[in-house]
Amino acid sequence: MAADVRTQMIRGAVRLLARQGLQATSFSEVLEISGAPRGSVYHHFPGGKEQLIAAAVELAGAIPIDELGHETGAGAEEVTEHFLRMWRNVLTLSHFESGCAVLAVAVATESPELLGRTAAVFRSWRGRLAELLAGGGLSPRDAGRFATTLVASCEGAVVLSRAERSIEPFDLVAEQLREQLRRMLAAPG
Amino acid sequence: MAADVRTQMIRGAVRLLARQGLQATSFSEVLEISGAPRGSVYHHFPGGKEQLIAAAVELAGAIPIDELGHETGAGAEEVTEHFLRMWRNVLTLSHFESGCAVLAVAVATESPELLGRTAAVFRSWRGRLAELLAGGGLSPRDAGRFATTLVASCEGAVVLSRAERSIEPFDLVAEQLREQLRRMLAAPG
DNA sequence: GTCTATACGAAGATAGAC
DNA sequence: GTCTATCTTCGTATAGAC
Numbered sequence: 570m571a572a573d574v575r576t577q578m579i580r581g582a583v584r585l586l587a588r589q590g591l592q593a594t595s596f597s598e599v600l601e602i603s604g605a606p607r608g609s610v611y612h613h614f615p616g617g618k619e620q621l622i623a624a625a626v627e628l629a630g631a632i633p634i635d636e637l638g639h640e641t642g643a644g645a646e647e648v649t650e651h652f653l654r655m656w657r658n659v660l661t662l663s664h665f666e667s668g669c670a671v672l673a674v675a676v677a678t679e680s681p682e683l684l685g686r687t688a689a690v691f692r693s694w695r696g697r698l699a700e701l702l703a704g705g706g707l708s709p710r711d712a713g714r715f716a717t718t719l720v721a722s723c724e725g726a727v728v729l730s731r732a733e734r735s736i737e738p739f740d741l742v743a744e745q746l747r748e749q750l751r752r753m754l755a756a757p758g
Numbered sequence: 759m760a761a762d763v764r765t766q767m768i769r770g771a772v773r774l775l776a777r778q779g780l781q782a783t784s785f786s787e788v789l790e791i792s793g794a795p796r797g798s799v800y801h802h803f804p805g806g807k808e809q810l811i812a813a814a815v816e817l818a819g820a821i822p823i824d825e826l827g828h829e830t831g832a833g834a835e836e837v838t839e840h841f842l843r844m845w846r847n848v849l850t851l852s853h854f855e856s857g858c859a860v861l862a863v864a865v866a867t868e869s870p871e872l873l874g875r876t877a878a879v880f881r882s883w884r885g886r887l888a889e890l891l892a893g894g895g896l897s898p899r900d901a902g903r904f905a906t907t908l909v910a911s912c913e914g915a916v917v918l919s920r921a922e923r924s925i926e927p928f929d930l931v932a933e934q935l936r937e938q939l940r941r942m943l944a945a946p947g
Numbered sequence: 948g949t950c951t952a953t954a955c956g957a958a959g960a961t962a963g964a965c
Numbered sequence: 966g967t968c969t970a971t972c973t974t975c976g977t978a979t980a981g982a983c
Contacts, residue, residue, distance in 0.1 A: 592780065606950080618977070717918070721917075724918070725909065725911055728914075745938065749937070797968045807959065952980085954978085957975090958973100961973100
């Protein structure tokens with residue numbers, strides 16, 4: 570089946586979260602951006618907004634995992650570049666309008682349930698990156714630590730660059746991360 | 759003069775922003791947490807909520823600047839430790855309830871004006887840190903790059919640790935940052 | 948599955964008394 | 966400077982028809 574209404578709504582929610590945050594991700598906005606019919610909101614999401622946002626967090630969380638799926642067996646530098654490029658594209662292709670949808674929920678939700686779901690996403694990213702980096706030449710200890718640093722630094726850098734409407738902060742951070750990785754590959758910890 | 763009503767309201771707004779995000783930082787909540795009288799909202803903030811949030815961003819932005827004021831002449835490692843300790847305390851002393859008030863506004867506001875103010879705060883942090891790090895032994899180029907990395911990584915790490923309700927992500931990132939710094943001090947770039 | 952209509956509450960904002 | 970009352974807007978959610 571082609572992208573059904575439900576899927577379109579979730580995609581719209583992800584886009585709105587990344588661009589304008591949780592508050593602005595209202596049903597009316599989601600319906601408008603997704604072209605979904607008004608009457609179908611509570612048909613597809615009987616749990617209301619929280620259910621829609623939860624689905625959006627899950628979808629946004631799956632994207633990096635899927636993207637990194639092809640990197641099995643790659644070197645640590647390639648894995649890192651892939652992750653960096655992904656986030657850089659989020660910024661530049663949107664002209665600094667978009668950030669991270671998961672982070673937007675994490676800092677704005679009042680629901681412990683939703684906060685827990687964002688935490689699960691962050692952990693999944695850290696875990697997947699750690700696996701790949703360990704397979705790509707880093708010691709297990711370095712891999713775990715650098716994976717977490719990669720996620721945290723990218724998230725922070727995206728916030729900075731989006732706010733300043735400039736790629737400069739992101740590129741500075743990316744360069745620092747590359748240097749750090751080179752050092753670890755040369756002298757494992 | 760003791761902290762007047764206006765100041766109390768701004769402090770309350772900062773606390774709410776850091777804990778629950780922009781949406782939950784409503785007048786009613788701010789009045790409750792600050793004990794300010796209802797009738798004084800638009801007396802002190804004729805510009806409404808946007809003016810209150812702008813003042814909160816400014817106050818929250820000034821805190822690290824003030825804190826780092828005593829670090830002039832200190833070594834790069836001490837400056838870094840000070841900045842890390844500050845953010846670690848935000849997490850642990852609040853039992854992972856608090857994050858960064860400025861970031862909360864940056865990812866949730868729909869006002870370009872407010873977004874610009876958060877950008878100015880981030881730039882001021884980066885600038886001050888770069889100054890101190892350059893005075894503390896780093897080359898100008900390393901100082902600028904590491905200052906931005908420090909801000910971005912801490913911001914991201916705080917989001918991760920708050921979401922996961924665990925200090926682990928933050929401490930992993932902090933350890934990685936320390937290693938980066940040691941390497942740069944040993945072999946300036 | 949989708950429609951309209953509507954209830955309900957929350958939040959920002961304003962006016963005028965004290 | 967502060968109070969109360971009120972207005973408006975908006976977003977979530979429900980009910981019942983098609």
